[in-house]
Amino acid sequence: MASNAPVGKPTDMSSPRLPKVAGIDSTVPAPPHTVAPLPGVPSAAPPSDAALPPGVLIQDRLASWVSDLTTLHELTERLIKTDSLDGALREMLGAGAALVGARRGMAVLEPADGLGPTSTIGLGLAHADLGTIETVPRGSGSYGRLLDGLPEADPPGAGLPGNDPTAPRRPARVPEPIAIRDVRTEEGLDPRHREVAARLGYAASYALPLATEEAGRLGAAVWLYDEPAEPDERRRHLIGLYGRFATEHLARLLQVERARARVATVAEELLPSRLPRVPGVRLAVRHLTGPQGGGDWYDALPLPEGALGLAVGSVSGTGPSALAAMGRLRASLRAYAVMEGEDPVAVLSDLELLLRLTEPARSATALFAYAEPAQRRIVLAGAGHAPPLVVGDHRTEFVETSLSAPLGMLTCWEAPSVELSPAPGETVLLYTDGLLRRTGDATDRAFARLHAAASSVPRADRSDPGAVADHVLRTLLPGGLDPAVEGEDVVLLAARFE
Structure with a gap:
């Protein structure tokens, strides 16, 4: 078998086989310029095919x-x-x-x-x-x-008579x-x-x-x-x-x-292109999209009298159908928030009724918060959603919310709202379940890791909601989202109150 040979030199018909590397015992001989001959040892003359018996050849x-x-x-x-x-x-x-x-x-x-x-x-x-x-x-x-x-x-x-689209390529x-x-x-x-x-x-x-x-x-x-x-x-x-x-x-x-x-482009187009600026609060969001595009979403909506509506949610399924459902659900929640945003329970109740009537085979989780930044007051309600996390210099704790079923799971959804008052300089983190599930840990362990990540935010970064969100993501998901792993999207919305 011939090997690569420098120009003008005869090929070596008896070159040695390559050593076995990574499970491959390649018979392709190494080129002369990458394998140095032993000094002082003359190379053997290659045998002629004509000298070999036909059977051996x-x-x-x-x-x-x-x-x-x-x-x-x-x-x-x-x-x-x-x-x-x-x-x-x-x-x-x-x-x-x-x-x-x-x-x-x-x-x-x-x-x-x-x-x-x-x-x-x-x-x-x-x-x-x-x-x-x-x-x-x-x-x-x-x-x-x-x-x-x-x-x-x-x-x-193309180029065929009549330009028949069914013609062979x-x-x-x-x-x-x-x-x-x-x-x-x-x-x-x-x-x-x-x-x-x-x-x-x-x-x-x-x-x-x-x-x-x-x-x-x-x-x-x-x-x-x-x-x-x-x-x-x-x-x-x-x-x-x-x-x-x-x-x-x-x-x-x-x-x-x-x-x-x-899919990622469509998902981004269905979400806010920028976050609003409302006096008394600073916002930042991080959205990581999985390989197939999930139905995780977020929203930040200015409301009358200086109020602010914050929402995160997740629609069951992945791919284009989940993205379309997510877009419809988010648009509907914005409308309900404008009409009755002061009552988060009413907002989610309307959303649940719409989902049950229009897409009975689909479920969703959602959390809506009505915030008054000037008073540092938040009223929120959740439907099957993970509780928010408050991060500050003197505390890092989850907001106590009542257990409730996801939207579309019950004939009539309703759960009590919760009110909280963030202290000046505290940041409230709203996130989707994908943040917990992407850790690969059990639910209790994932919550504990999230709490530890939020508690370890450097003091110098706590004044920047974006830095807080980045630190939490780096700590929980140091490698980001693996594009080869099927799974949910991740949404992390941070609101820092002045």
């Missing part, structure tokens, strides 16, 4: 094919476990480097439809190195030529990989390309389009060699198979990523 070839298939299977198994574009690009880049016999490279995600997202990932290259490579004129770099020369797949019916043309054997002697390269190669210490490259006829162009990957070299036919075949599989996997992840972005 067939067995060797079958063993080589089986080994290649096993390697590809294990590499694709590792790739399919990635669930983000960034993770898939990194895995693809590392596996591709092993297949082509390089140690450095970069992958560029740049979908041809222009809808994004775009990113550049490096292997063995620092961020500054990637920036240096990007200074090479796009038409001179191999990956740039692939990106600019690869069209997007045609939409259904015309696939995109996928260009061949580009190998630059020696940057110093390759014809047609821009001088800047040679200068960058010399600065970064690479002498050759192999670029592969991340594209298929159906998916169109998603990007390109390029691997860099320390010495003049190029992959042999076998390596080209393996990386070509792996690259097509990686492209299809990236295409699926791209669809998921775009769907998540659209």
